[in-house]
Amino acid sequence: xTRYKRQDPELTRRKFINAAMGGAAAVGGISLISTLxxxxxxxxxxxxxAPPLAGDIIVxxxxxxxxEPVKVSDLSEQLVRAWPAFKDEGGKLVVRDQDPTSVLxxxxxxxxxxxxxxNLEATIxxxxxxxxxxxxxxGCNVEDNKxxxxxxxCPCHSGQYDPKxxxxxxxxxxxxxxxxxxxxxEGEQLxxxxxxxxxxxxxxxxxxxxxxxxxxxxxxx
Amino acid sequence: MNQWLDERxxxxxxxxxxxxxxxxxxxxxxxxxxxxxxxxVLILTGILxxxxxxxxxxxxxxxxxxxxxxxxxxxxxxxxxALKINAMPFGDMLRRTHHWMANxxxxxxxxxxxxxxxxxxxxxxREINWWIGMLLLIFAALTAVTGYILPYxxxxxxxxxxxxxxxxxxxxxGDWLAQAAFAGQFPGAGIIPRIYGYHIxxxxxxxxxxxxxxxxxxxxxxxxxxxxxKRIAYKKIVGVPLLTQQTPIxxxxxxxxxxxxxxxxxxxxxxxVEYFGPPSSTPISNIKPDWYLLWVFGALAIIPAFxxxxxxxxxxxxxxxxxxxxxxxxxxxxxxxxxxxxxxxNYYAENPTNHxxxxxxGVAFMAFMLMLSLAGYKPDLIAAGVLTSANANTILWILVFxxxxxxxxxxxxxxxxxRALREADEREAAAHSQQALSADD
Numbered sequence: 001x002t003r004y005k006r007q008d009p010e011l012t013r014r015k016f017i018n019a020a021m022g023g024a025a026a027v028g029g030i031s032l033i034s035t036l037x038x039x040x041x042x043x044x045x046x047x048x049x050a051p052p053l054a055g056d057i058i059v060x061x062x063x064x065x066x067x068e069p070v071k072v073s074d075l076s077e078q079l080v081r082a083w084p085a086f087k088d089e090g091g092k093l094v095v096r097d098q099d100p101t102s103v104l105x106x107x108x109x110x111x112x113x114x115x116x117x118x119n120l121e122a123t124i125x126x127x128x129x130x131x132x133x134x135x136x137x138x139g140c141n142v143e144d145n146k147x148x149x150x151x152x153x154c155p156c157h158s159g160q161y162d163p164k165x166x167x168x169x170x171x172x173x174x175x176x177x178x179x180x181x182x183x184x185x186e187g188e189q190l191x192x193x194x195x196x197x198x199x200x201x202x203x204x205x206x207x208x209x210x211x212x213x214x215x216x217x218x219x220x221x
Numbered sequence: 222m223n224q225w226l227d228e229r230x231x232x233x234x235x236x237x238x239x240x241x242x243x244x245x246x247x248x249x250x251x252x253x254x255x256x257x258x259x260x261x262v263l264i265l266t267g268i269l270x271x272x273x274x275x276x277x278x279x280x281x282x283x284x285x286x287x288x289x290x291x292x293x294x295x296x297x298x299x300x301x302x303a304l305k306i307n308a309m310p311f312g313d314m315l316r317r318t319h320h321w322m323a324n325x326x327x328x329x330x331x332x333x334x335x336x337x338x339x340x341x342x343x344x345x346x347r348e349i350n351w352w353i354g355m356l357l358l359i360f361a362a363l364t365a366v367t368g369y370i371l372p373y374x375x376x377x378x379x380x381x382x383x384x385x386x387x388x389x390x391x392x393x394x395g396d397w398l399a400q401a402a403f404a405g406q407f408p409g410a411g412i413i414p415r416i417y418g419y420h421i422x423x424x425x426x427x428x429x430x431x432x433x434x435x436x437x438x439x440x441x442x443x444x445x446x447x448x449x450x451k452r453i454a455y456k457k458i459v460g461v462p463l464l465t466q467q468t469p470i471x472x473x474x475x476x477x478x479x480x481x482x483x484x485x486x487x488x489x490x491x492x493x494v495e496y497f498g499p500p501s502s503t504p505i506s507n508i509k510p511d512w513y514l515l516w517v518f519g520a521l522a523i524i525p526a527f528x529x530x531x532x533x534x535x536x537x538x539x540x541x542x543x544x545x546x547x548x549x550x551x552x553x554x555x556x557x558x559x560x561x562x563x564x565x566x567n568y569y570a571e572n573p574t575n576h577x578x579x580x581x582x583g584v585a586f587m588a589f590m591l592m593l594s595l596a597g598y599k600p601d602l603i604a605a606g607v608l609t610s611a612n613a614n615t616i617l618w619i620l621v622f623x624x625x626x627x628x629x630x631x632x633x634x635x636x637x638x639x640r641a642l643r644e645a646d647e648r649e650a651a652a653h654s655q656q657a658l659s660a661d662d
Contacts, residue, residue, distance in 0.1 A: 039401040041411065061502045081502055100382070100408070103502040133502070137526075138386035138539060139407070140379060141504035147604060155506045156383055157521045158600050160610065171610050173526045173538045202389070202406075204528070204535040 045219045048098040051195065052084035052181055053216070058130065058190040059085045059095060061103060067095060069189050075108035075128060079144045079152070082106055082130075084192055101200050103141060104181060105133035105152070106190070107163050113150075117166035119197055122182030128190070130181040131167045134201040135159050137174040152178075175204075236464070242440055243460030244467040247447045251474060252333035258475045259326035260432060262482070264425060266319040273309065275302035276417035278373060278410070296499040299373040299413045303494045318486030323365050325482060327513050330358055338557065338583055340570035342445040347567075348558035350438045355555050357431050360424055362513060367420040369511075373413055376492070378500035379508055381416075382407055387543040392534030408500070445570045456568065509597060517547050519596030523617045553586075577636040585629040592621045 058070045061081045070082050082104045085095040096102050108128045114120065123129045135142050140156035151170070152161040160171035167178035179196035195213045203209040226232050244250065280295040285304060288294030306312040334354060337343050343351040370381045385407040389399040404411035443458055450459035461467050497505065510518050521542040528537035573580045596617040602608045608616055 036401065039404075040397060041400075041405045041409065043406060063501065083502075097502075099406070100502065138383045138521075140382060140508075141502050143504050143506065153600070155504045155508050155600070156379070157518070158603075169526060173521060173524055173542070175526050175528045175537055201386075204537070 045216065046098065047086070047088070047094055048096050050096055050216060050220070051099065051102055051200075051213070052096065052104070052192045053086075053220070054192055054194050056084035056086050056096070056192040058082045058104060058106065058183070058192065059093070061097070067093060070106060071188055072108070072124075072128065072185070072190075075106055077107060077109060077150050079133075080106045081133060081141070100139065100141075101132065101134050101202055103133045104130050105142065105163070105178070106130045109150070109164055114164050117168060117177075118164070119166070119180055119182070122180055122193070122197060124183060124185050124190070128183070128185075129163065130183045130190070131163060131178040132181060132196055132200045133178070135174055136176040136178065136199070136201050137172070139201045142178065239440060240462070240464040242463045243443070243458045244463060245444050245447050245450065245460045249336045250444065250447075252329055252336055254471060254474065255329040255478060256326055256333055257432065257436075258478060259322050259329060260428065262479055263319060263322050263326060264429075266315055266322065267421065267425070269315055270306065270319060271421055273302065273306050273312070274371070274417075275299060276371075276414050278408070278413040297373045297413070299371065300494065300499050303372040303374065307494065314483070314486045317489070317491050318483055319368075320491045321482050321485045321489070323368065324511065327358075327361055327365065327511075330354075330361065331513070334358070335583070335587075339573045339580060340445065341561075341567060341576065341579070342570060343558045344561050344563060344567035345558075345565070346442055347438075347445070350435060350442070351558050352555060353431055353435045353438070355551070357428065357435065359551065360427050360431065364420060364424040364428060365511065366514070367416050367424060370416045371413070371420060372492070372494045373500060374494040374497040375500050375503070376497040376505055376508065378408065379505055380510070381412065387539060390537055390539035391544065392531065392536050392540060395540075446568055447570050448572065451569050507601070512594070515597040516550075516590045516593035517543055519593040519599070519617075520546050522599045523596045523614050523621075525614070574636050574639050577633050580636060581629045581632040584632045585625040588628040589621065589625040592617075592624050596621065 059082060060066060060068045060070055060074075061083045067085070070080060074080055083095045083097045084102055084104065085093055088094050106128065107130075111125070111127055114123060114126050114129055118129060120126050133142055134140070135154040135156065137154065137159050138156050140154050142152045142154045142159070142161060145151040145153035145160065150162075150164060152163055152167070154160070154172065154174070158172040159169065159174040161167045161174070161178055162170050163178075166180060169175075169177055176199055179198045179200040181196055182193040183190050184193050185191070196209070199206055199209045203212065223232070275298045277298040279298050281298045281301050282288070283294040283296045283301060283304075285308075286294050303316075306316060337351065337354070366380075366384060370377045370384070381403070385399050385403050388402055389395045391398055400406060400409075402415075403409055404415040409415075444460070446459060450457070453459055461470075509515065521539070524538045524542040524546075526538050528535055530536075599608070599613050599617060603610050603613055
């Protein structure tokens, strides 16, 4: 046996082909990944996509009364589902119904039943209260609990909320309470006075929601 | 003509290699075939449906109920086309057949996998085919979910919202991932074209490719032989050839089976799009996924709420319940062939009672899935007064773990009993043959 090992200064065919295949795979892979950029479209804020804003009126979302303003007499301990809406320059009603996060649940309870941690100043006389109606767990619309009137139940994964106590979570998997929406009464109409007061579905942290509201204000100013 | 074809296409080689493939004679070996036939019928009915379906969520005037000039009744084009398909001759039946066939394909593949697992057919050298089969199951479920969204009625809309939320719950990249997968924030303007692409091109392509690989490997490695083959001809392939013996059996089975499913489609209503109505903010009570995903739904319903931060990403109950936990379950199923350390190739289907631990673990796993699926009925159980919202989670959690454990030990006990009886039988038979022998003397 000889200990001599042949030193070949030139590139062997095998090495060349391996390098060429590796190089081609890398270039091809990267260019394929770059096309994925096109998969996510850019987000553009339109009036219909905007969250409930100060000055919006609250209108029915039910198909039979769609777009009619919600009146105090419509409200009870039964959930009334609603959208925020506004009148554009031409005086035409524009409903902000493109982002499901904007859908609202409006309740009216006898005086004294609504307690902390509900923000009482953001309710109407401590009687009428509005929340975002999108479960903070998986974004389903939350409905009345049919067994226990006055409570809310999410049909998707059994999240339970108490609308008399700031919609805090009283059962199931949701991570946050439903966000309260500050409202006031202007004549016959319920009017929004600000943004949701806590994180709605889709934002995991307070900062994310704050940042989004700032972006919205900037886009509209 | 045979010779002419043979000289060009080497038919005789094809014949020797593929068309003479021996099929074991046992009814349990038809389960995989039923899965395959379902896939073929799904593709055929799917093509017919695609011809009349409009993949768009742009709002159009409902031609069945146009509303008034100043207040037109607008519904998504996809939903409108689903209504139109229902209105065309046999259209509703076509939709239902497609739906039923999808359910039956998954059911048949699950039972097919149970046959493979309990008889040890996943053992060396067939591990790769077990893994391809797992991929087929996962992609079949994904195809089914995307198919659910296409009619774009309120049910589909609410389902899509939950699927979006699950995708979004992935820490760090969830937002990007969900928006890339569903064409923007839910419900994006392009969601239906995107899902349509997945459901009719991407996923069926993957399913067909994986099915092809599954079958080629099966032909290369041969079926596991049933026990009777061991007695007839040890270490020889026993069975009937594909052409011309197995083919008529297969055709009869396909026609009979497709006929039965067509009857299902004709008489058993399923997913009535008119009833659910167009997408709206009114939730659908009792919304549930199909039975094969009910266990994930159940896990989500009983997992307590939590979320914590890890290196800037949020890990919540949704991610753990819908991604990590099913990941572990599916991972366990993937790992099944690796738990077997035999070096020898396995030729024969094994008697499950000779492998009590494997049998017990398999039945316990099924009990686990059943209990999780039961947890998916939590709201109904509470509404029926069987459980209260205070104790439901505790009781369901106990059931999820206690029932499989009990099942496991019960199976071990039953197997021990069966084996004792069998041994007693053998002793008795031996004693009788002894007597018979001595009587002969």
